[in-house]
Amino acid sequence: MAYTVTIEEEKKEIASRYKDMLKDTYQTLSSEDKVLIRKAFEMALDAHKDQRRKTGEPFIYHPISVAKIVANEIGLGAPSIAAALLHDTVEDTDYTFADIEDAFGETIGKIVNGLTKISRLQKDQDVSIQAENFRKMLLTLNDDVRVILIKIADRFHNMQTLEYMKPEKQVKIASETLFIYAPLAHRLGLYNIKTQLEDLALKFTESEVFKDIESKLSVSKEEQQEYIDSFTKVIKDSLDREGFAYSIKGRTKSIYSIRRKMINQGVSFDEVYDKFAIRIIYRSSVKDEKFDAWKIYSIVTDHFSPNPNRLRDWITHPKTTGYESLHTTVMGPNGKWVEIQIRSERMDEIAEKGYAAHFRYKHGSQKESGMEEWLNKLRESLENPGVNAVDFVEHFKLNLYAKEIYVFTPNGDIKSLPKGAIAIDFAFAIHTEVGMHCRAAKVNGRLVQLSKELHSGDQIEIITAKNQKPKLAWLDIVKTARAKSKIKSILKEDDKLIAKEGKEVLDRKLRHLKIKLNEKTTNEMVNFFKLKTSFDLFYQIGNGSIDNTQLKKYANQRSNALMHFFKSKMNRNTALKEDFHREEVSTHYDMLVFGKEEEKLKYSLSKCCNPIPGDPVFGFITIKDGIKVHKHNCPNAVSMQSQYAYRVISAKWIDSTQQGFKVSVEITGVDTLGLVNEVTRVISGTLSVNIQSLNISGEEGFFHGMITVHVKHNQQLTNLMKKLLKIEGIENVKRITN
Numbered sequence: 190m191a192y193t194v195t196i197e198e199e200k201k202e203i204a205s206r207y208k209d210m211l212k213d214t215y216q217t218l219s220s221e222d223k224v225l226i227r228k229a230f231e232m233a234l235d236a237h238k239d240q241r242r243k244t245g246e247p248f249i250y251h252p253i254s255v256a257k258i259v260a261n262e263i264g265l266g267a268p269s270i271a272a273a274l275l276h277d278t279v280e281d282t283d284y285t286f287a288d289i290e291d292a293f294g295e296t297i298g299k300i301v302n303g304l305t306k307i308s309r310l311q312k313d314q315d316v317s318i319q320a321e322n323f324r325k326m327l328l329t330l331n332d333d334v335r336v337i338l339i340k341i342a343d344r345f346h347n348m349q350t351l352e353y354m355k356p357e358k359q360v361k362i363a364s365e366t367l368f369i370y371a372p373l374a375h376r377l378g379l380y381n382i383k384t385q386l387e388d389l390a391l392k393f394t395e396s397e398v399f400k401d402i403e404s405k406l407s408v409s410k411e412e413q414q415e416y417i418d419s420f421t422k423v424i425k426d427s428l429d430r431e432g433f434a435y436s437i438k439g440r441t442k443s444i445y446s447i448r449r450k451m452i453n454q455g456v457s458f459d460e461v462y463d464k465f466a467i468r469i470i471y472r473s474s475v476k477d478e479k480f481d482a483w484k485i486y487s488i489v490t491d492h493f494s495p496n497p498n499r500l501r502d503w504i505t506h507p508k509t510t511g512y513e514s515l516h517t518t519v520m521g522p523n524g525k526w527v528e529i530q531i532r533s534e535r536m537d538e539i540a541e542k543g544y545a546a547h548f549r550y551k552h553g554s555q556k557e558s559g560m561e562e563w564l565n566k567l568r569e570s571l572e573n574p575g576v577n578a579v580d581f582v583e584h585f586k587l588n589l590y591a592k593e594i595y596v597f598t599p600n601g602d603i604k605s606l607p608k609g610a611i612a613i614d615f616a617f618a619i620h621t622e623v624g625m626h627c628r629a630a631k632v633n634g635r636l637v638q639l640s641k642e643l644h645s646g647d648q649i650e651i652i653t654a655k656n657q658k659p660k661l662a663w664l665d666i667v668k669t670a671r672a673k674s675k676i677k678s679i680l681k682e683d684d685k686l687i688a689k690e691g692k693e694v695l696d697r698k699l700r701h702l703k704i705k706l707n708e709k710t711t712n713e714m715v716n717f718f719k720l721k722t723s724f725d726l727f728y729q730i731g732n733g734s735i736d737n738t739q740l741k742k743y744a745n746q747r748s749n750a751l752m753h754f755f756k757s758k759m760n761r762n763t764a765l766k767e768d769f770h771r772e773e774v775s776t777h778y779d780m781l782v783f784g785k786e787e788e789k790l791k792y793s794l795s796k797c798c799n800p801i802p803g804d805p806v807f808g809f810i811t812i813k814d815g816i817k818v819h820k821h822n823c824p825n826a827v828s829m830q831s832q833y834a835y836r837v838i839s840a841k842w843i844d845s846t847q848q849g850f851k852v853s854v855e856i857t858g859v860d861t862l863g864l865v866n867e868v869t870r871v872i873s874g875t876l877s878v879n880i881q882s883l884n885i886s887g888e889e890g891f892f893h894g895m896i897t898v899h900v901k902h903n904q905q906l907t908n909l910m911k912k913l914l915k916i917e918g919i920e921n922v923k924r925i926t927n
Contacts, residue, residue, distance in 0.1 A: 203234070203249055210257040215264035215542060222267035225293070226256075229271035232292065236282035243353045251346060252277060258342035262382055264542040269335050272300040276339060279305045303336035304343070338377065344370045345382055348389040363393035365835060367812075378511050378543030387445035395448070402444045405458050413439055413465055419522045420467055427488045433481070434472040440530070441465045452813070463518075466528035470537045478533040479504050482515045485531050493519035496526065504536075506595045506603065511539050597648040610668045612639045616651045617672040624672060625679055626653040640666050658683065660879050662899065688724050691731025698737065702744045717743050733904050781818065783808050783840050792816040792840075798823035808838040851881060852906055856894040856913060858920035860887040868919075871912050872898060878909055892918075895925075 194202070207230055211223070218226070233252050240248035256273040259265050271293060278284045279301060286305075290298035348366055351359050367390045374383035392399045417439045428435055442464050450461050469489075473481045482504050489495075499518035507513045514532040521527035532540065593605050596615060604618055612632065617624030629652040630639055643649065659676045667673055696706045704710060711723045718735060720726050729735045779802045783790050792808060798820040800806045805821040809829050818840060819826060830837050856868070865885055872880050878898055885894035900906045910922045 199247060203247065203253070206250065206253045206257075210253055210260060210270075213257060214260040214270070216260075216266045218267060225267050226270050226274070229274040229293065229297075232284070233274045233278055236278040236284050240281065242350070244350070248277075248281075251350075254346045254349075255339070255342045258345055258382075259339055262345070262542075263338055263342060263379060265335060265338060268297055269300070269339060272297050272304070272335065273339050273342060275301050276304045276343060300335050300339065304339060337373070338379075341370055341374050341377070341379065341382060345386060348386060351389065351393060359393040361833070363390040364833060366390045367394070368835065378539065380512070380543070381541050384443040384445070388443050391445045391448060398448060399444055402447055402458060406441060406444070406447075406464070409464070410441075413441070416522065416525075416527075417467060420527070423492050423522070424488055427491070428485065431484065431488070433485065435485075436470050438468055438470070439465050440468050462526055463528050466530055467521075468530045468532070468537075471531075471533055473533045475535065478535065482531050482533070486515055486517060489517070489519060489529055489531070493521055495519045499528075504532075506605070508593055508605075511543065513539060594643060594645040596643050596645065599648065599650045601648075606643065607668050610643050611666060612637065612641055612643065612649060612651065613663055613667050614669045614672045615643060615649050617667075617669065617675055619651065621675050623651055623653060624675060625659060626655060626657045627659075628652050628654040628657040639663075656873060660899070662879075662881075684728060687731035688727040689731075691727040691729070695727065695730045698740055702740065704744060704747070713747065714743060717746065733908060736904055780843050781806070781840055782843050783816070783838050785839070790816055792818050795819045795823070797825055802842050806840050806842075808840045809833070810836040810838065851897060851899055853895060853897045853925040854906075854910065854913070855923045855925055856885075856896065856919055856921065858892060859918045860892040861918035864892065864916070864918055867916050868894070868896070868913065871916060872896070872909065878905055 211218070211226065230253075234249055237248040237252070242248055242251060252274045255276065256270050259273040260270050263269075275289060275293075275297070279286055279289065286298060286302055289301050344366060347362065351362060354362065366386050371383050371386045371390065374380075374386060388399070417437065421437045442461075447458065447461055447464060450456070451458065454460075469485055471478075471481055471485060496518040499516070501514075501516040503512055503514050503516070513536040514530050516528060516530050518526055518528050594608055594610065596604050596606060598604060598619070604615065606614055606618060612630035613624065613627055616627040616630070627639065630637055630641070631650040631652070632641060632643065632647050634648075659679050661680060663676050664673060667676065692706075699706050699710070711726065715721070715723060715726050718726065718729070718739070720729070726735075780789075781792060782788060783792075790808075793814065793816070794800055795809075795817045800818055800820045806818050807821060807826075807830075808816045808818055811817050816838065819829070865883075868885070869880065869883065872878055878900055881897040881899060883894070883896050885892055887893075898906075898909070900909070906924065910924070913919055913922045
């Protein structure tokens with residue numbers, strides 16, 4: 190429909206929207222606050238006076254709408270409302286940061302600056318993966334969390350008006366919203382906005398599915414209200430008798446949540462039994478609200494039988510987002526399971542407004558320390574900016590959506606961890622040094638494996654050792670982003686030490702072969718051993734992958750090459766390149782890694798182009814099936830990379846021989862004092878060899894042992910077996926092949 194409004198009508202509408210925004214602020218505004226907001230509005234109005242939205246409407250409608258979301262939905266104060274009104278002024282008009290700072294001060298200037306940086310990142314044509322933008326955006330948390338909150342409000346309003354964009358833009362923006370902004374809103378406690386973002390995104394990514402579920406929910410609304418009335422009728426007298434001031438209302442499950450449950454559980458719409466919940470909101474003092482919640486729970490369960498496996502107590506232990514509520518599922522009227530949410534008015538405000546409401550109930554230094562503590566938890570996921578961007582986002586999202594457990598330190602302090610976390614995750618949650626030197630763990634007083642999954646209520650004690658270091662295998666079992674990033678960082682440092690030592694070893698060995706180690710020699714050796722960088726060369730020398738025999742082969746080849754240099758230079762270079770290419774594709778380069786950091790991630794090969802080892806490939810992050818690998822010349826490549834650039838991740842084949850392998854060794858001999866200590870000392874002292882298990886038993890002076898270790902190649906195992914055979918008392922060392 191064409192936009193046809195007179196200038197006078199437009200001015201009246203702008204004034205009306207501005208007044209409406211001011212009327213709906215969650216925080217109480219002083220007269221100074223109103224002057225500040227009016228000043229920001231007038232600058233924004235002047236800056237955007239000649240601009241129009243795609244609908245034909247004045248552009249100023251957008252900043253007013255964003256400011257209204259910031260003021261009411263998120264509940265921030267005057268500086269944030271002013272920054273929301275100004276958030277597009279520097280990007281799209283003649284105004285500068287200096288103008289903003291001069292007029293409104295450093296704080297608002299910094300917020301607008303942060304918002305402008307994010308806006309420019311998303312228009313940067315050189316950035317093909319949206320995940321990189323997401324990481325950079327999150328790093329602005331170190332400046333001011335309000336930048337992110339206002340950016341979410343900006344995206345929320347853009348999603349509300351997405352229907353005016355081109356279809357291909359709609360899908361891209363909606364996919365980005367599901368990928369980035371919805372989980373971030375969830376983590377920031379903005380549950381209402383998160384739910385609406387997901388539903389709006391589904392409306393454009395799967396429009397038919399959205400319309401179908403929406404129409405079915407509309408039909409069942411009247412039935413839902415009747416059910417709430419029948420439930421309320423049963424418990425109303427009991428609640429009134431106890432003197433509670435309360436309200437009972439229904440909360441329909443979001444369309445996106447219903448769709449996700451239908452897919453995950455393989456059920457139809459009618460088979461999703463918890464399509465709505467009943468919420469009991471009561472008035473109480475902060476001092477009595479926990480007692481009152483359990484009292485209401487007791488009243489509800491007096492009338493309806495509870496499901497003992499569906500009790501969730503987020504009042505005693507609130508979520509890290511600040512969310513507090515008591516959830517239970519009971520057998521309601523007509524034999525239907527129904528979820529009941531019991532929360533005070535204060536808790537309900539926090540659930541709706543997130544941290545704006547949470548800190549409204551705190552004052553002064555208590556408010557400051559509370560916000561800082563929360564920000565520190567968020568920053569934990571941002572501590573390792575060197576990792577691959579998509580991997581970073583996936584780990585961050587794991588932490589955003591993870592269900593939580595609550596465990597105890599030996600001193601009784603509570604720690605929150607994602608469901609499925611293990612003892613190593615707990616160790617890194619305590620301190621990086623504890624995780625780094627974690628050797629064993631006691632759970633509830635009993636020694637357990639480090640891979641043991643923890644449960645709410647467990648008390649964990651970590652046993653450390655100075656010589657203990659993280660193992661590569663830990664990356665496959667830890668659950669938290671913090672533990673993963675710290676382990677990777679430590680392993681990389683170890684690799685650097687091995688490479689440094691390897692360079693020194695190589696220098697000595699080459700001198701013995703009358704060869705000087707310089708840049709030319711290094712490049713020759715990298716090509717000869719079919720490696721990628723000098724670091725790979727030094728690392729493989731350091732860990733024993735390249736031994737003396739292989740170095741002598743290189744020296745002989747080099748000597749022969751010098752003899753025939755002048756007459757066969759061109760032919761030899763061609764042959765070498767062809768041989769290198771053939772070897773790379775057919776033999777060693779058989780393992781896929783992703784991104785600039787060459788991370789090992791789970792993937793599956795796509796059926797549309799059937800890539801095989803050696804094919805030039807890329808990864809594509811799907812909504813349901815993780816990473817799918819496609820050939821560069823796949824028929825669908827152009828479509829994926831143009832429409833879903835932020836879900837494309839680089840991939841390449843590497844030499845799998847650099848990975849670790851598990852192997853068992855049998856040892857026998859005469860039992861001597863200190864034998865076990867000597868065996869473990871030898872193994873731990875052997876470079877890049879890690880013990881997985883050790884079992885030694887003795888009888889009548891003889892012993893028999895089984896050792897399982899992780900090695901990177903056969904040469905390491907051979908070296909280890911030779912060292913073990915030198916230990917006093919050991920007579921036989923044998924590799925177990927079966």
